[in-house]
Amino acid sequence: xxxxxxxxxxxxxxxxxxxxxxxxxxxxxxxxxxxxxxxxxxxxxxxxxxxxxxxxxxxxxxxxxxxxxxxxxxxxxxxxxxxxxxxxxxxxxxxxxxxxxxxxxxxxxxxxxxxxxxxxxxxxxxxxxxxxxxxxxxxxxxxxxxxxxxxxxxxxxx
Amino acid sequence: xxxxxxxxxxxxxxxxxxxxxxxxxxxxxxxxxxxxxxxxxxxxxxxxxxxxxxxxxxxxxxxxxxxxxxxxxxxxxxxxxxxxxxxxxxxxxxxxxxxxxxxxxxxxxxxxxxxxxxxxxxxxxxxxxxxxxxxxxxxxxxxxxxxxxxxxxxxxxxxxxxxxxxxxxxxxxxxxxxxxxxxxxxxxxxxxxxxxxxxxxxxxxxxxxxxxxxxxxxxxxxxxxxxxxxxxxxxxxxxxxxxxxxxxxxxxxx
Numbered sequence: 159x160x161x162x163x164x165x166x167x168x169x170x171x172x173x174x175x176x177x178x179x180x181x182x183x184x185x186x187x188x189x190x191x192x193x194x195x196x197x198x199x200x201x202x203x204x205x206x207x208x209x210x211x212x213x214x215x216x217x218x219x220x221x222x223x224x225x226x227x228x229x230x231x232x233x234x235x236x237x238x239x240x241x242x243x244x245x246x247x248x249x250x251x252x253x254x255x256x257x258x259x260x261x262x263x264x265x266x267x268x269x270x271x272x273x274x275x276x277x278x279x280x281x282x283x284x285x286x287x288x289x290x291x292x293x294x295x296x297x298x299x300x301x302x303x304x305x306x307x308x309x310x311x312x313x314x315x316x
Numbered sequence: 317x318x319x320x321x322x323x324x325x326x327x328x329x330x331x332x333x334x335x336x337x338x339x340x341x342x343x344x345x346x347x348x349x350x351x352x353x354x355x356x357x358x359x360x361x362x363x364x365x366x367x368x369x370x371x372x373x374x375x376x377x378x379x380x381x382x383x384x385x386x387x388x389x390x391x392x393x394x395x396x397x398x399x400x401x402x403x404x405x406x407x408x409x410x411x412x413x414x415x416x417x418x419x420x421x422x423x424x425x426x427x428x429x430x431x432x433x434x435x436x437x438x439x440x441x442x443x444x445x446x447x448x449x450x451x452x453x454x455x456x457x458x459x460x461x462x463x464x465x466x467x468x469x470x471x472x473x474x475x476x477x478x479x480x481x482x483x484x485x486x487x488x489x490x491x492x493x494x495x496x497x498x499x500x501x502x503x504x505x506x507x508x509x510x511x512x513x514x515x516x517x518x519x520x521x522x523x524x525x526x527x528x529x530x531x532x533x534x535x536x537x538x539x540x541x542x543x544x545x546x547x548x549x550x551x552x553x554x555x556x557x558x559x560x561x562x563x564x565x566x567x568x569x570x
Contacts, residue, residue: 167376221358229365234373237366255332256363256370261339262332277329284362 159201159253161235161242169200191268194260198250198268205242218285219292228295240287247271248279255280318349328356333363431517431526432550433534436543439499440536443510443554451487451503458483458502458511465490465500465513473547474500474513479565480553483509507561512552516545531566533559542566 160166173196180186189195222228241252250269254260260268266276320328324346331338331347338344350356399405454461459481465474469490486503493499493514500513517526525548534541534552541554542562555561 163374163376167378170379221355221362223354223358223361225358225362226365229362229369232369234369237369238373255330256367258332258334258337258367258371260332261337262330262343263339265330265332273330274326277326281329284359287366288362 159198159242159249160205161239165204166201169197169204172200173197191264194254194268198254202246202250205246216286217289217293218282219289221284221288222292225288225291228291231295240290244283247275248283251276251279252283318353320346320349324349328359333360333367428532430528430532430543430545432514432543432545433532435493435495435497435514435517436512436534436541436550436552437536438493439512439514439552440534440539440541440554442501443512443541444537444539444556446501446503446510448486448503451489451501453487454485456485457481458485458504461485461488461500461502464488469498469500471498471500471513473549475546475549475551476502476511476513477544477546477551480504480511480551507555507557509553509555512541512550512554514550514552516548516550533562535559 160169173193176196177186177193241249241256243249244252247269251265251271254265254268262273265271266273269276271279323342327340327343327346328350331343335347338347347356400409454464458476459478462475465471471490484505486505488500488502490498490500497515500511502511502513503509504511518524519526525545528545530544532543534543535558539554539556540558540562541552542559542565543550543552545551553562553565
């Protein structure tokens with residue numbers, strides 16, 4: 159959500175601190191997803207206060223059969239930066255979807271989206287990410303370092 | 317990709333790449349339809365590859381110290397509505413309802429059973445096939461035929477109950493049924509109703525009359541009868557129709 163480990167840690171500590179206080183007071187919310195909801199809200203709050211990503215027209219390519227090979231070449235940090243650079247609610251949808259912790263209904267509840275909205279956001283994100291992968295990791299090249307360089311050179315929507 | 321509805325396409329687009337996370341039935345059905353399609357396989361491979369990279373994102377030591385790897389989302393509570401929508405529960409519910417229905421039907425049927433029911437049903441078939449010409453023409457009040465049966469045929473207690481006593485008769489007769497019992501048959505003007513008087517069922521061992529109280533309904537081949545036992549003799553009023561045709565008579569106060 160933030161693409162920044164220290165900030166993420168800050169949010170995590172704040173959430174856990176709040177949870178501990180609530181538990182001590184016996185005021186745990188009935189919402190079983192409240193911890194994630196709280197974390198998401200805090201992440202959005204922090205990211206709104208920081209630098210905002212520029213809105214830009216993203217290219218979109220159909221999901222490639224060899225996309226998994228391209229993705230395997232990614233550094234985890236690159237993915238984190240790409241997702242954190244996406245505008246919300248797409249950012250929340252991507253972060254929570256790829257966390258592989260939630261069912262469809264839970265995702266909708268957490269992102270406060272409808273199924274068609276979530277489907278559209280995820281579908282667009284896949285195609286945009288594929289376009290970026292195609293630009294960064296062309297199929298006919300052996301690229302590892304160049305991809306990272308292109309990532310740092312403005313290939314990201316951040 | 318197989319032909320999908322807009323709704324199914326939407327579900328496929330946002331279907332979790334981990335099948336265990338798909339709890340929605342409609343989504344599961346949509347995923348099942350496209351499970352062999354290349355496009356969906358590419359989407360799944362794409363999502364899984366991203367998820368594996370996401371999983372590799374380093375978690376700060378401070379966080380891992382706090383949390384051991386485990387489940388951070390409480391298992392969803394199943395609501396009554398969700399449980400009731402489960403096809404297994406629905407199937408069991410229907411089966412239980414059918415069994416309960418049969419049980420209730422049998423119980424009610426058993427409660428309505430009375431001694432002499434078989435004979436009453438047989439007499440309903442007699443009523444269905446009877447012609448007025450086979451009866452002796454007797455135009456009087458049904459209540460007065462008790463004396464007639466006693467005086468002419470020596471049948472004591474073959475009395476018409478008060479509920480039917482004032483109805484006008486067309487004719488009557490006495491005949492022996494298949495068991496050799498003497499049966500009194502009366503044809504009434506009202507609704508072309510027929511009445512039967514016959515001996516109540518007796519215990520095979522002791523010979524004692526099997527008594528029952530009140531009026532009991534019996535039906536056979538679109539004919540309905542209402543039967544009462546008194547002094548060892550059963551009286552049955554029979555009419556072509558249902559219970560509603562006889563109910564007004566027996567609801568009269570004696």
